[in-house]
Amino acid sequence: MDHKTSIIIVDDHPLFREGLKAIIGRSARYEVVGEAGSGRGGLLLAGKHKPDIALVDIALPDQSGLELIREMLKSSPRTRILIISVHSNIDYIVKAFQSGAFGYIIKVSAADKLLEGIEHVMQGDYYMDTAVSQQVVKKLAGLMAAEKIVTGSGYDALTPREQEVMVLLAEGRSIQQVADKLFISPKTAENHRANIMRKLGLHSTLELVRYAAKLGIIDIDSWKA
Amino acid sequence: MDHKTSIIIVDDHPLFREGLKAIIGRSARYEVVGEAGSGRGGLLLAGKHKPDIALVDIALPDQSGLELIREMLKSSPRTRILIISVHSNIDYIVKAFQSGAFGYIIKVSAADKLLEGIEHVMQGDYYMDTAVSQQVVKKLAGLMAAEKIVTGSGYDALTPREQEVMVLLAEGRSIQQVADKLFISPKTAENHRANIMRKLGLHSTLELVRYAAKLGIIDIDSWKA
DNA sequence: TCCCGCATAGGTGATTTCCCCATGAAAATT
DNA sequence: AATTTTCATGGGGAAATCACCTATGCGGGA
Numbered sequence: 012m013d014h015k016t017s018i019i020i021v022d023d024h025p026l027f028r029e030g031l032k033a034i035i036g037r038s039a040r041y042e043v044v045g046e047a048g049s050g051r052g053g054l055l056l057a058g059k060h061k062p063d064i065a066l067v068d069i070a071l072p073d074q075s076g077l078e079l080i081r082e083m084l085k086s087s088p089r090t091r092i093l094i095i096s097v098h099s100n101i102d103y104i105v106k107a108f109q110s111g112a113f114g115y116i117i118k119v120s121a122a123d124k125l126l127e128g129i130e131h132v133m134q135g136d137y138y139m140d141t142a143v144s145q146q147v148v149k150k151l152a153g154l155m156a157a158e159k160i161v162t163g164s165g166y167d168a169l170t171p172r173e174q175e176v177m178v179l180l181a182e183g184r185s186i187q188q189v190a191d192k193l194f195i196s197p198k199t200a201e202n203h204r205a206n207i208m209r210k211l212g213l214h215s216t217l218e219l220v221r222y223a224a225k226l227g228i229i230d231i232d233s234w235k236a
Numbered sequence: 237m238d239h240k241t242s243i244i245i246v247d248d249h250p251l252f253r254e255g256l257k258a259i260i261g262r263s264a265r266y267e268v269v270g271e272a273g274s275g276r277g278g279l280l281l282a283g284k285h286k287p288d289i290a291l292v293d294i295a296l297p298d299q300s301g302l303e304l305i306r307e308m309l310k311s312s313p314r315t316r317i318l319i320i321s322v323h324s325n326i327d328y329i330v331k332a333f334q335s336g337a338f339g340y341i342i343k344v345s346a347a348d349k350l351l352e353g354i355e356h357v358m359q360g361d362y363y364m365d366t367a368v369s370q371q372v373v374k375k376l377a378g379l380m381a382a383e384k385i386v387t388g389s390g391y392d393a394l395t396p397r398e399q400e401v402m403v404l405l406a407e408g409r410s411i412q413q414v415a416d417k418l419f420i421s422p423k424t425a426e427n428h429r430a431n432i433m434r435k436l437g438l439h440s441t442l443e444l445v446r447y448a449a450k451l452g453i454i455d456i457d458s459w460k461a
Numbered sequence: 462t463c464c465c466g467c468a469t470a471g472g473t474g475a476t477t478t479c480c481c482c483a484t485g486a487a488a489a490t491t
Numbered sequence: 492a493a494t495t496t497t498c499a500t501g502g503g504g505a506a507a508t509c510a511c512c513t514a515t516g517c518g519g520g521a
Binding site: 462463464465466467468469470471472473474475476477478479480481482483484485486487488489490491 | 492493494495496497498499500501502503504505506507508509510511512513514515516517518519520521
Binding site: 411412422426 | 476
């Protein structure tokens with residue numbers, strides 16, 4: 012490598028910044044070229060130094076770290092951003108990556124996780140702390156857990172075929188699409204739909220979606236992402 | 237620890253099984269108590285030994301490794317299953333965890349990843365190979381990458397009247413109901429609707445509801461009540 | 462055997478959707 | 492002031508969908 016990897020730190024706790032610098036200082040490959048205690052400060056730093064890496068606390072006094080990510084990437088698109096957070100909450104994690112972060116590390120993690128994360132990110136990979144991947148996996152596995160709740164309602168009064176149709180409709184498929192997917196005539200699909208509506212006491216497609224959402228047949232939480 | 241961690245291996249390649257055993261043998265804490273080259277064999281082993289860990293190839297000659305996971309957990313629920321796969325495809329990963337796996341490792345990974353994974357899983361944690369978390373993050377980030385574009389060409393580009401119409405539509409009102417509510421012709425309401433769709437890049441009513449949910453125009457959380 | 466539930470599909474008229482176009486008023490631009 | 496653009500309002504017509512009803516073949520129980 013012909014030059015050191017430049018790093019900026021954005022975190023409102025001076026002591027924590029010192030800690031990060033100490034850890035980074037252990038490796039001769041990295042160099043902290045600036046630090047800031049606020050989002051505004053971080054943005055200026057990013058614009059000025061165009062660093063290779065930015066370590067950003069997700070909870071900043073003047074703005075959300077998520078916004079900062081987006082702003083930073085506008086002025087310095089090549090900077091790889093690593094989020095450092097106290098939260099291992101799945102929503103934060105998802106939003107961080109969606110905002111353009113390349114890595115997500117929990118504050119309580121061991122020091123070597125940080126260097127590990129930086130290395131991965133420098134290689135163009137994403138990086139998730141172990142504690143973070145826990146959450147992500149739970150989220151993924153959770154989709155299935157939700158599907159199990161589907162008993163004890165009118166839903167299991169539906170025939171297997173009707174349940175198939177219902178899932179597709181809840182996902183927003185049109186009658187024609189359902190028919191194609193199940194290799195049946197549109198008319199048949201329509202009839203299944205009508206029977207579903209009657210059995211469940213529904214009167215519009217949106218009500219059907221609501222019903223499906225309530226049973227966990229579809230995941231409306233992912234809509235909010 | 238008062239006894240060694242017991243491990244069984246299910247993989248149809250004898251050579252690969254040898255490789256795994258060699259790696260595991262490096263640590264005195266682990267003991268391979270059985271191995272099988274098929275799903276059926278693996279199931280018998282699991283029932284007989286009730287091992288702490290099962291390393292399972294996802295691609296088995298006689299059945300899907302995913303089915304095997306479920307069967308195994310029935311006869312030996314306390315066994316922690318680690319999937320070993322050549323695929324880093326997101327669909328396999330998700331299904332593996334949904335089926336009850338605790339870890340997912342790619343075959344090409346370095347040897348220490350295997351031991352790392354086994355340790356994590358023994359602690360009750362989930363484990364994902366780095367290459368795997370790449371896919372998962374891309375999946376998470378990817379969802380919005382598509383929708384993000386829509387957000388940019390946003391809701392505030394709508395005229396006031398269009399926003400009114402949008403709210404009513406998002407609440408599930410029909411064109412006729414919207415027209416009545418706003419004292420306009422159904423045709424006008426229809427036109428507003430079409431303009432909204434075009435401006436926001438939507439193609440169905442459900443997409444419109446999703447969009448509205450994302451912006452908080454409607455409260456989909458109350459659906460779950 | 463007879464009946465009923467299930468999956469399949471058609472008919473018909475009303476409604477909705479989709480994709481054009483048109484007009485007047487207001488707002489912005491020149 | 493003159494012109495263009497945008498907004499809200501509507502319509503026409505073809506295509507799709509909906510609502511409601513009927514019908515057929517098939518399999519499992521009473």
